[in-house]
Amino acid sequence: MRRRAWLGHGAALAALPWLTAPAVVLAQAAVRGGTLVVNLEPEPSSFLFNAATATILFGSVNDGLVTYDAEFRPVPSLAESWSQSPDGLSITFHLRRGVKWHDGHDFTSADVAYSVLEVVKKVNPRAGAAYSAVVAVDTPDPHTAIFRLSEPSPVIWSILSSAETTILPRHLYEGTNPLINPWNQKFIGTGAFVFREWARGQHILVERNRNYWQGDVVPLDRVRFRVIPDPGARLAALEAGEVHYTPLSVVPPSDVARLRGVPGLTVETRGYGTFVPVFFFDFNLRRPVFQDHRVRAAFAHAIDRQGLADTVWYGLAKPATGPIPSAQAQFHTAETPQYPFDPGRAEALLDAAGLRRGPDGVRLRINHFAMPYGDVLRRAAEYLRESLKRVGVDLQLVNLDVAPFLRRIYADRDFDTYSSYYSASADPQIGVTRRFATAAIQPGVAWSNGTGYSNPEADRIIDASRTEIDPERRRHLLIRLQDLAQRDLPSINLLELQHFSVLSRRVQGLSTAVDGYAKSLSSVWLAR
Template identity: 50%
Template structure:
C-alpha cells in the first residue's frame, strides 16, 4: 500500500497566492509550444541511469512508467492498466496496455520491463537496487503480462513505478550494450507523449509531439522546449517577459518568489511535489579526518541553527528537519529520536572533549564543504554552515564545481569533508531515504546514494529486513530503530524538509498529480492561443 500523509505543500504560510487554475477544464485548446526552464542542464536524458532532478524533469515526458500517482499518492494506470498482489505477497502481476509503441515504431512489451528490471533497476539504479531487492525472478507469460516473483513481500515497489522511479528502457536498443554508455541515453527513445528532437548543449532541449501516443488526443502541445539558463536573474526575466511559461524546482531565488507570484501573468505553485518529500542534508565524510569521531559530528550538528537556516537562507520554503525520514511521512517518522538542538556551548565542549582544542589563532581544524550545484540557495546554505562552524572554531573552505565533478568527488573519489545535497524521500523511506545509509554503494560512483561512507551492519540488516516486511506495524518499528541508530551515529545531518515551488504562466493548465514535476507534459495546454500559435489556429 502506498503511504499517505505527504505534505500538501500549501503556500499560504509564505504569503503566496496559489490558484486552482492549473486543474484541467474543458474544452481543451490544442497546439503551441511550451517553453520550460531546466536548471542545471541535465548530464544525460535517461532517468533510469541518472536520478538527478534535471534529468527527471526532461525524461519524464519522453518516457512513461507503469503507473502514475494521484494527489493522494495512490497509483493510477499508465503503461500498466491494472495490477494485483498475490494473497501471500510473493508475486506482483502487471497487465500492460496494448498497442503501445516506442518512438521508433517498435512495440512496447513485457520483455522491455523484464530486461530493464534485470539489467538496470537491480544493478545500476541507485534507488531501485534496494526497492527491487526482493525480486527473485521476472516472468512474462505473454507480451502484455509481467509477473514479479518475490522472495519476501515488498510493498514499497508500488511506491516507485512512475516514469522517474522506474523508467523502462527499450530492450531492442539497449540489449547487448553497456547501458551506462549507450548513445540512446542522450537521444532517448521512449513511449511518452513527446519525442526527443534535439539537444543543443548549453542552450536547449527540444521535444516534439508524439502523434501515435496511446492516450488518444494527447498531448495537446505541439512541442516542449527546455531552455538552459544558468543565471538566476535571466530565469526570472524569461518568466516575467513570457519567454518561458514553466519552471519547476524553485527556479528563481527564494526572495523573488513572492514578487513573481504577484505579477498578473505568473503564479507560484507548490503543488505537484507530493511524491517527492524532499529533504536537505549534510553528508559528513566519516572516513576522513576529525569527522571520523562521532563527537565531532555531533558538535557540528549543535553548532548549526536550523531554524535560522530555514528563515534566512530558505525564506521559510523549508522547516527544520529532525530525522532523515521527513515528518510528512507520518506512518514512518519517529519523534523520540536523538536530537541536536542549536547549542554552541555544548558544541564547543564536545570538540574539546574530542581533543580538538582551539589553537593560538582560535581555530581547531579546517574542513572542505562542497554543495550540490543546483543554484544560489545551496551555495548560501554552504555559506551559512561555514559561518556557523567558524563560531565554534572550525574553519571551512567552500568549493564550487559542476554536477559531474560534484558527484564524482562525493560518490566516487570521496574527496570531501562535508557535502550538502538533497534527496527525495518519496512516499516510502525504503525508496528515498535508506539509500543514504546502505553500505553496499559506498565509493562506487553511484550518484545520490551513500555519500558519507557510513557502514553499520545493523543498519544494513534493517534495510534488508524492511524490504521484505509486509506487516505495516513491523515496518514502522524497523524504521523507528533505523532512525534511532543513524541519528546516534550521525553520518548525515538532516537540515531541512524542503518545500519546492514552480513558477508558471497564468494561462497554463495541466492535470493534478502528486508527481507532476517528474510527470509527463501530456495534459499541459494553454487557455488561449499558445506561444507560437495564432488565435485563429486554436481549437
C-alpha cells in the same frame, strides 16, 4: 497506512473498470498548439535517473508501467491491468498492445524484464533497493510480464511509474553500461513527446508524438526545456513571459513573496507530495577526523537550523528532527536525539577531540561540496561556512557542475564534507534508507550512501523494514532507524524543504497530484 495497504491488493485493482481508461483525457477547453517553455535547472547530465530534472524530462518522453491518480492509486499506462498472487510472491502485468518506441520498434515484455533486472535493480539509486525482492521477470508472451519475488514487497506498488521504474528499449541498451549509453543523450521512449534536440547549455527540445499509443490527445506542439543558470536572468524570463514554467524551487526563495503579487504568475507548492526533501550535511567517514563522534556532534551544535531556514529559504523550510520528514506521518517521529544550536558546546567538543584553535583561530581546514542545484544551495553552503567559522572550522567551498559533483562524491569519494538533499519519495525504503544501508555504498552510483556509513544494527533494521508487512511493526522499525541515525550522526539532518513552482497563468492542465512534478506534460496547454 490504509493507502499503502490498499495499493498492495493488485488483484482488486485490476478488477476496477476505471483502471482500463487512458491516463490522459484532453479537456474540451484545451487550446491546441504552441510551445511550452520550461526552465530546467540544473541541466541534467543525461535523461537517465540521476537528477530530479532528468525525471521531469523523462516523464514526458517515456511512460511507466502505471501512473498515479490524485490519491496515489496506480492507474494503467504501459500496463493495462495486473494481478498479485495471494502469497504476494508474484505480480502479473498485462501490457498494452500496439505501443511503439519512438524509433518504430514494438514495446514488449522483454523491455520490461531487461529494464527491471539489468537497470533498475542494478543502477537506480532510489528504486534499486525496493526491487531487491524481484528475483526474476518471466515473459511468457510479448504482452505479459510476471515479477517473481523472493518475499512480499509492498513498496513496489509505490514505484511503478516512469519516475522510478524506468522502462528502456532493450534493443538499444542490452549489452551496454546503461549509465553511459549514448542513447541517454538522445532518448528513445514511448511517451507523449519525442526527443528532437539537445543544445548543451541552451535547451532540450521535444515535440508532440504524433503516433502516441493514447491517440492524438497532446495539446502542445512542443516543449522547450531552457537552461538559464543565472538566477536574475531566470526571474527576468519568467516575468517577461519568455518562460512559462519553472519547477523545483530554482527561483530564489527571497523572491517568492514578491512573485505572488506579480500579475500573470502563480506560485504553486502542490505537486511535490512524494518529493519532500531532507537537506543534510554529510561527512566522509573515511577521513580519520570524522570517525570521532565528538567532532560530528560539534558540527551539529554549531549550525542554527532555524536560522538557516529563515535566512536562506525564507520560511519555505523547517528544521528536521531526523532523516524521515514529518510529511511521512505514518513513519515519522520527533522523539530522537537532537543537537540544539549551542556554539559553546560545539567548541568544548572540538577541544575534547584535540582540535584546538591555532594562532590564526582555525582548528580544522576542510573542503565542502555544495549540491549543484541552483543558487539557494550555494547560499546554504555559505551559511554553513559562516556557522562553522565561528567555532574555528575553515570550510572551504567547492562549487562544481552536476557531472563532476556526482563523480567526486559518489565515484572518487574524494571529499571531506558535502551538503545535499534526498527526496523521501513515497516510502522511506526508496528515499531514506539508502543513506544508511551498507548495501547502498555503491561507487559510481549517484545519490547513494555518500558517507560510507556502515552499521550492522542499521542494516538489520533496514532489512527487516523492507519485508515487514505489518504496518505497526514496520513503523516501529523505522522509528528505531531514525533514533540510531541521530545517535550515530553520520549525517546532520538539517531541514525539511518545501518545493515550489512558479508558472504563468497561461499554463493549464499541469498536475498538482502528489507526484505531479514528475508526471508527463501531455495534458498541459497554453491559454491565449
